Amino acid sequence: MPDKPHHSAETADPDAGFGAPAGVVVLGGAHGTLALARSLGRKGVPVWHVSNDTPLPAWSRYLAGHSEWAGPDSGGARAFLTELAGTEGLKGALLVPGGDGEVRFLSQSADMLSKNYRVMLPPWERLKWLCEKPLLYRRAEELGIDIPPTYRFGSLDEAAAADIRFPVVLKPNMGGGDNRFSRAKVVRADDRAGFTDAYRDAVGQIGIENVVVQQLVPGGGECQFSYAALWLDGAPVAEFTARRGRQYPVDFGYTSTFVEIVAEPELVEVSRLLLASSAYHGLVEIEYKRDPRDGRLKLLDVNPRCWSWMSLAAAAGCDLGGLMWDAIRGFPVERPQARIGTAWMYLVRDMVAAAVLASRGKLRPGDYLKSFPRVGSWATFAGDDPVPGLIDIPLTAWRVLTRRILR
Structure with a gap:
């Protein structure tokens, strides 16, 4: 890596009134x-x-x-x-x-x-081209990257009459909106009546051009994989792949609850192809799902930001945040290898997910307990920083009450 600060279109010139980064x-x-x-x-x-x-x-x-x-x-x-x-x-x-x-x-x-x-x-x-899903999926198709079958409609009548294979999911073209549909992130529809109602509701909130409809890829969290990395000036400097072992809710995960680092070379190859097409620069996590019907990885989403299980990187010896800090100060950036098998857990939600899976005969209690020795980091708890872990449960309960139930 270069031994001087990066002067790219993505970073402010360090000579333009800036000394060492202020933080x-x-x-x-x-x-x-x-x-x-x-x-x-x-x-x-x-x-x-x-x-x-x-x-x-x-x-x-x-x-x-x-x-x-x-x-x-x-x-x-x-x-x-x-x-x-x-x-x-x-x-x-x-x-x-x-x-x-x-x-x-x-x-x-x-x-x-x-x-x-x-x-x-x-x-x-x-x-x-990475953030807006219609553009992302178009770019993926151009690059030969698999995506779930995606439907495009020009009107409510066209959507109601379309030949659709259910179940499907409805997603906003990009997250971050302050409306009910965007906060939900994903809505599932199992039949035409449910789809028509959900689609009309979503279109009314964010507009027809901003609603994405895809076939639901079957399988739970065990089929979902991620590529996590730090890229500088269009090239990766640190990267690893992970599997979402469990999620909450278990059938259609709103969030990961148990994630572990695995070796998936195909994810690395495909992700490099996608990110290089936009000369990417910064932290990134890309989500895929392996379709059990054909065994192929399907691209779902790109997150060019902090993500929920990011602490797993440091726990596995591949501290993406620390490497980012070294990079902006112009220090040489090494290429550490993340330790395979290191895991992250969101304890409270994972206990609920595990209980549901156990009730369905998909997870034995003994196997669940074997997860714990692999955990290198937790969603909120840290021995040297305990307060966030203590307030997370009451804070989450309050947010669910005020943001979802009361609204």
């Missing part, structure tokens, strides 16, 4: 943001969190500060960050997205924000 500012996110704050904080890196959503990371002892804002889609987002850089001494800090809305905002605003911050993301003209 890292993470916008949004929850468990992934907490993982990054801990990873960097243990290295003595100042980490600041800005959020209009969950306060979970703010309880970490490794945060140097926390600020509330109106969110990335507010009209004053750029002005807020400009003022923050001055009042908190953060000029030259690296901005990292923790959520999907923050990804779009940072990529589209990089030129203006680079007067005060470093931004490690491609410009939106390239990044949108």
Whole structure:
């Protein structure tokens, strides 16, 4: 790797009034943001969190500060960050997205924000081909990467009359929206009546051009895989693959509950092809599902941000956050190998997932207990940073009540 700072379109020029990086500012996110704050904080890196959503990371002892804002889609987002850089001494800090809305905002605003911050993301003209699902799936088809069968409709009547193989899933073209459909992330429809109602509802919330309809790939979390990496200037510097052993809910996972590092060379090859097509730059996680009907990996989603099980990287000896920090300071970046078999667990939700699987005869209690010795990191708990783990359950209960049930 080069022994000087990267001068790319994705990072502010270190000579443009910046000295050494002032730290890292993470916008949004929850468990992934907490993982990054801990990873960097243990290295003595100042980490600041800005959020209009969950306060979970703010309880970490490794945060140097926390600020509330109106969110990335507010009209004053750029002005807020400009003022923050001055009042908190953060000029030259690296901005990292923790959520999907923050990804779009940072990529589209990089030129203006680079007067005060470093931004490690491609410009939106390239990044949108990874973030917006219709464009992502078009790019995948061009590159010969498998995707689940995807339906495209121009009207509600066309969708209602289409020849569809059920079950299907409905997804927003990109996450981060503040509406019921976007917050749900995925809606399943098992028959035409359910699909017609769900599709009409989704279109009414975000518009027909923003609703993606795909055949549901069968199988649970054991069929779902991920590629995680740090890329610099269009090339990978650290990467590994992982399998989502369990998820919650078990039939259609809203979130991972047990993830372990596995060797999947095919994932690496396909992911490199996809990311190179956009000259990618920054942290990234790509989700795939192996279709048990044909054994092929199908591309689902690209997350150019912190992700929920990100702490697994450091636990396995491939600290992506720490490597990112070395890179922006111009230090040589090694290519560490993640330890196969190291696992991450979201304990409370994983216990529920395991109980459901056990009741169906798909998981023996003894096999579940064998998961624990492999766990190298937890979603919220850390011995040197216990408070987030203690407040996660009541905080999650409150969010479910106020954001889902009451709404």
